Amino acid sequence: MASNEEFDFLSDEENFENDWKFDENDDISTYINSSTTPLSADTNKEVVNLGKAMTIVAENNSNERKVSRMDLNTTKAGMDGLDKDKINQIILEASKGSKFYENEKKREKQVQKRIEELQRKMASFTNEQKVKAKQAADKIVQELEQGRDLSRTIVHVDMDAYYAAVEMRDDPSLKSKPMAVGGSAMLCTSNYLARRYGVRAGMPGFIAKKLCPNLTIVRTNFDKYTKISHEIREVLAEYDRNFLPMSLDEAYLDITDYLRGNEGQNKRMGEVKEEESKDIEGKHDTGKIAGVKFESTDTQENVCAETKENDKTKTENAKDAKFIVRVKQETKLVEVKQETSKIEALPNHDFEVTKQVKVERAFDDDVTKYKQNEKDSEGTHRPNRTEAQETKGDIELEPIPLKAETAKHELDENSFNQQKGEGMITVGQSEAQGESDWDFGHGSSENDTSFLHEEPAVAEQEMFYNKVEEVVKEMRRKIEVKTQLTASAGIAPNMFLAKVCSDKNKPNGQFYLKPERDKIMDFVRELPLRKAFGIGRVSEQILTSVLKANTCSELYDRRHLMQLLFTPNACTNYLEISLGLGSTVVDVDRERKSMSTETTFKEINKPEEHLAKCHELCQELSESLKAHRLTARKIGIKLKTINFEVKTRVVTASFPVQQTEELFSHAKKLLVNEIRSSSPEPLRLRLMGVRAAELCEKGMVNESKQPTIISLMKKNGSVRERSISLNASQAAESSKACGPEQEVSLEHGSMSREDEVRHSEICSDLTVLDDHPSTSKEYTNDHVPSDQLGCHNFHGNAKTERSSNQAVSREEPTTFNCPVCGRDLTFRSGNALLQMNRHVDTCLSKQAVPGVLKYDSGQQTNKAKQSSKKRKRESSKNTNRTVKRKPMDRFVTKHTK
DNA sequence: ATACATACC
């Protein structure tokens, strides 16, 4: 069991890691290699005893083998002794020749191409360019360094093998078996026994079975995980009521305030809840607007919830000139202190206050907290602060103080200039030198120790550190007592580091990276880049193969090259990573930007089935939109062919939509367009998705946006004309299509007069588009040869051979097979194509999908019924549809910026 | 602005 422990410690939890193949946590004692030599092309012999796999190795040595995106990631310590290659071979065997694998190869080639381009580009740099680039990079580094904030204590809590742990807790017999949780298509997580076979989260079941034939697969029970997750969150909330859940088993907390005096906070919880629920408007004392944080220690959770509820308010108010405070340069935490009716830009600060903010309530705590901050960083951390700025009455914007490090910076440049003099600036150069200038600030006490407290404070600081550890231990213990499940935690001054730390002593452990720059730099020095948030397998590959950088320090050493190769955004991000910088703002109230549904299915290649599926998805999406009271101005579809090629298409609607039929009307056209484009081949899909973006709150649409739309439409002669040109049956048709959902769509019961007007305008508009696809720019297939538009329109069913436009426009009768109604139709006039398209479009709009099934065989109908039943089952099983999405509501990719 | 790619859980 010793080996068990040894490897368990590495285990990453149920991330839905797409790249499980490369994960360093393939801690498979079963496949431990007696030799620690990493298997490479010339060590293939080691695989001989795997029999079948060996064949593949041999075979793949020629060219198959070079799918490096399928290679294992060997960057992490503790990997010695694992034969990841054996696992890889089995996986390779299982997927070899599959469409998935072929697609992976294709993508690999694309990445390879990108890499080659970058390499070429890099070879062309002159020394002069590099010198300049380095200066630019150093300037950014200086700015970043100045913004370094070590004042927060961020905790990342991560449950150990969460789903698997839950299942084992509830069925102890599973503890002794290799087990995974998930479906046959995809596993969510696995227990430690299974991991020893290489069975991991994100792995399809059939491959897992090959790796571990005895594997028990337990079906997911999200209800249970969700319920337990709530219990866990109750504990977390005691430490930070504004904590940020990332998923059911993972969350970030900012326990800074808790550490400063938890009694106060707990006491406040009750009071605030009552008060706050009454009036939302007046209590925006906390929130983050345009990069400025209005912070008040005591109402975080509630205000956060409100802000969420009021996302719209924020946006809207921006329009009304209510709160706009722009922080120049980059996002920094700015504290707004105390009640006031205005914000002023203070001289010599990086702020531009363009609008005024009104905060109606005063919180003494703000002041208290502020003073605490002040004390913490006295003389160093906030050097710009003056007494005058503390004056009550006006909100003060306090930038995170800049740490003066110019001298250091120049030193750095000098060392570079020396290199330049030798004309030796190349990739790998600094490696050759053996001396990295990465931790340029390291050891320079003038910078670093000044951050910390003076001598007398040392003991106090130790106490503080102990307290931090104890608090987090207590938190984990509470979780365990409550749920019988263990959690691991990482504690650090920012989210990036906290996340890495939580992995360090997993399972059931914690790691505290103390808020000292030296310690951070040491910690980060050998950190594999892949660990950094935002660096996935592709970026890693680029960084290793182009920049020859595997760790943060190596990345830092190549900063001049980065500067020349990558976009400013990417560079800044990479620099932050290499300096161990990350977001210090556990930011909960982010607006949702999109909402989508997608499903994978057995091949669908018939247009009517495509449309039926699309309609289903629109319905689902519509429900979600309604549940969140959102409407969308952008509607998109996502298609994945049976070859795993993904296509996305979007349209911008003329007005925000929410109803199934509205969504469908847009999605349908996008879809039909793709069906046409793929002709004469049928569109063979394995996945379809519908997405809504540019969301706005429903209420707003009716009140503010709607009149605009109507007036716009009224002004627009062509729209008007076409609307009018609808014949009676079409009009009836369209209002029928839109009709069924009217009531649901309106929050306050029956339609208002305005709504009715709008509604019929909508329907008309949509129908017009339906009926005249060639007059609507969005849906016209200008780029497609017109023979495709016509006969190819629907998988080459035209019975008359033609090869050009001219042929089509002749008087020859042309016969089409309509893919929707299935009838053969013959057109004689010159515009047979147009007629056919019209027919199909009309056919489609008539069907509005419930009707689609009428045209299908009984078999098809049953299938559709089954699938709808299945969906219902699933949604009743997962009563947590909204709950399931909730963590995602708060999903934050924030990484400073 | 749209499409595609990458990333995260």
Next chain:
DNA sequence: GACTGGTATGTAT
């Protein structure tokens, strides 16, 4: 014999 789903964001065109 056949590799998820939801969301965000960056990059290229």
